[in-house]
Amino acid sequence: AxxxxxxxxxxxxxxxxxxxxxxxxxxxxxxxxxxxxxxxxxxxxxxxxxxxxxxxxxxxxxxxxxxxxxxxxxxxxxxxxxxxxxxxxxxxxxxxxxxxxMKGSKPMRPMRRDTSFGSTRPVAYLTLRMHDRPVQKITIINGKEQINIQALLDTGEDITTIS
Missing domain, CATH: 2.70.40.10 (Deoxyuridine triphosphatase (dUTPase))
Structure with a gap:
């Protein structure tokens, strides 16, 4: 178990x-x-x-x-x-x-069935739909101005993306 x-x-x-x-x-x-x-x-x-x-x-x-x-x-x-x-x-x-x-849409590649060892097509899916997103409350300050938002954050090696 x-x-x-x-x-x-x-x-x-x-x-x-x-x-x-x-x-x-x-x-x-x-x-x-x-x-x-x-x-x-x-x-x-x-x-x-x-x-x-x-x-x-x-x-x-x-x-x-x-x-x-x-x-x-x-x-x-x-x-x-x-x-x-x-x-x-x-x-x-x-x-x-x-x-x-892709439920309900046309298959993007042939079914593998009884073939093996190899790709059926040169396709990469690098993003997926997310139901629970990593959201954070943040405050952005520029001089005397500030804004509070709920942001989807992605931190990279030398850059941060706020969506």
Missing amino acids: GSLGIDLETAVGVILIHNRPQKIPTTFKSPVHSSKHDVGALLLGCSSAGLKGILVIPGLIDADYTRVIPIVVYTLHLPLFIPQASKIAQIISFQNLVSAM
Whole structure:
């Protein structure tokens, strides 16, 4: 009940004989959640895997991905055997915020379905709709003039933006 993620088990035993990344199939098939393709997941290595010398490369699983989820691993301690049914990674599910923002509109990219490893389109979403904004009451003073406002603040390294 207290676990944040879902453990992934390796479907086969693997011997790592080089230090290049290698895909290992798991026993878990996507989609992560069946709520109309609005839940994706972040794949992360378990800390116990790192202690055994297994380095898991983090990855994102799209909400519309429909195949067995592989784990990409490598090691610096060769050779290394990973037995079948090893729990070396976990996935942490999260709501696809871009999908939630675009509900009812035409899909912006093709569905991933059974393809993997790669971008479906060169698009980046750098802003999201915020329901609870970091607003602060501030007073701006210029000489003898002053104004009190509720402001959305964004502090940068050498500049502050007030909206």
